[in-house]
Amino acid sequence: MDAFVSVFGMMWALVLVLFGWSSTVAMATRREDIIKSLLNDSVYDNRIPPNYEDNFPTNVTIQLFVLSFDSVTESSMDYSMTIFLREHWVDERLKWEQKVICADDNNGNNSNATGRSCNKQPTTDNYVGYPSNSSDNFGDDLMGDEVLDRLEVDSKLLDMFWMPDLYFVNDKDAKIHDVTMANRLLHIYRNGTIRTSIRISLTLSCDMYLERYPHDEQTCSIYLGSYSFSIENVIFKWHDLPVVIRDGVTLPRFRVQIGESGECNFKFDSGSMIGGNYTCIRADFELVREFGYYIAQVYVPSCLIVMLSWVSFWIDLEAIPARVSLGLLTVLTMTTQSTGEKASLPRVSYLKAIDVWMSGCLVFVFAALLEFAYVNVQSRVEKRRQSFVERGRPGGGSSRVRNGASITSCDPIDKITEESEVEVTMSKQHVSKRHLFKKDFTGVQRARMADKFARVCFPFSFLIFNIIYWMVYVASPIV
Structure with missing residues (x-):
């Protein structure tokens, strides 16, 4: 009898293990199926803006996180820095309602395949932008009751989604970091909210006025605009905290301060070959020159x-x-x-x-x-x-000269x-x-x-x- 009970227990444990494994595989497959269903060509076209057929533009909220100021060059009138470019917009076509079934872990707590707790997950019901209390958590502190709050998309799939055609107006040179992989991320929330972050190194032009050099203070700006879509389709706006500078950022000869931020819309007149009003936003950096070196x-x-x-x-x-x-x-x-x-x-x-x-x-x-x-x-x-x-x-x-001859x-x-x-x-x-x-x-x-x-x-x-x-x-x- 004891042997029968022992064998029955072992079989029951094996069934539980297999059931848990199958639930995890089903959940992982379901997460993958959600992404595939969102990218269905019959429903979603990444070449068209989210509200292209509507009578209102797509609002894109932007925040810059400055990782480092690399250099300021007076001779070429430019400056270099490395940033996280963070963007946020809503695409109704990417809403998803599927729920992910969570399996119990060994302690009896609900968790999904990634190990994150499912008892309390973020939601975006009251989301109006980036979190106001922090610039680094990127919305992870917004909590609700959904089973799964977001889908994290691999950087290789980013080109399959519509992205704002943002460019830096006063850019001289730029590159997206790609070591060891492209430094890009994209998160899709249940209500169609999209959040992206890209790590970029930039060299930007700066109009410097050097009458007081080296006793001067320079204001260098960064301009971000939409290249192909006018304000009828895309509008850029700053987050409540437009620019964040990492603690400890220094320059050898300057003290960096955050200046004003605002709009700088481009409007082409009737004489231009290109018409329309294009969105543009601006952020200023105040560079106060340190005098000790001089x-x-x-x-x-x-x-x-x-x-x-x-x-x-x-x-x-x-x-x-x-x-x-x-x-x-x-x-x-x-x-x-x-x-x-x-x-x-x-x-x-x-x-x-x-x-x-x-x-x-x-x-x-x-x-x-x-x-x-x-x-x-x-x-x-x-x-x-x-x-x-x-x-x-x-x-x-005592000789004297008379008529040219010496006479003694x-x-x-x-x-x-x-x-x-x-x-x-x-x-x-x-x-x-x-x-x-x-x-x-x-x-x-x-x-x-x-x-x-x-x-x-x-x-x-x-x-x-x-x-x-x-x-x-x-x-x-x-x-």
Whole structure:
């Protein structure tokens, strides 16, 4: 009797296992059958928008989740970032009412083949967009009493469904990530709600105004529009939380902030070959430039170069090679730094703040070189006049020149006359020599006074230049 009971128990357990397995297979097949029935060509055509035959457009709700800001390039006026593009719309053709039968697990709880509990599943009865309390759960917290809330479609089947013809208006380059599979998802809810998410890397153009560079703030926008359908068929609108930036997103030279968002409808006039009003939405990113890099790499080095040019004012007037080398070194260094800093900027027609600073510093170091040239000219006058005085001393002899011939007189009266003339000439030359030395003394003093004046004037002028520059470009508000 005990053996019979044991065999009967084993057979009953086997029946339960087989029944559970068959229920799971039936459920998985039924889930697959739902997708196949939705994609029936006689009912659903993915080439036609959901409300194409109706008198109202399809509303597509969009949200951007920014994974990273990769770069901001002033020379090409663009910026790069990676985003999750999330879209939501309702397609009445994709409604489904089939229920999935749940099997009991070992603990007596209802669960489906995926292991998710069936006791309480999401519904979309009151769904009006993405969840307002979170940007990441993507609607998974909406709970109801349905047995199965959604169908998760494989990315390989996405091309079989109608998708909004969204494009990025100011896009330069873009790619959809496909490692290890295409980073795309699509969920179908019972009431025909469709939610998609795509991971995209973008390079977008940005109209930058660099008058205050590097003290500027740039507003870079992203424009999303429908390329082929006008507002009669498709309308884009932002979710209540249009843009979400991942915590910790940073850029080396910028602080990223979320700006305004709104509409930017494209309307083609009567002169265009294409007519109609096309939907477009816009989101702004405020890029506040961080100033620490430019203090360390531009302003401090250029200030030191300008101060280095002032060292020549304390070098002796006779040390010509030292002063020439120092002046040329500072001018060339300042020119090289200015050229290197401008290489990463576009060639705009207006004056930038960095141009004002670099030009001002270049003027100061060049003026220091010109000051040396003036001092050198004044100091060399002394040497030329001293050599002139030495060459002008009278020679001996009493010969005179008459009618082009030298005549030597032996008359005592003539000799006395000649000696008198020599004494008068020597007296005049002595007076002239004292006058020349007086001029020389004035020239040397003028050179030394120029150096003393430059030691005070140049630092004071550079201080005034700094005060005006920082007040205009930093203290004044950005218009």
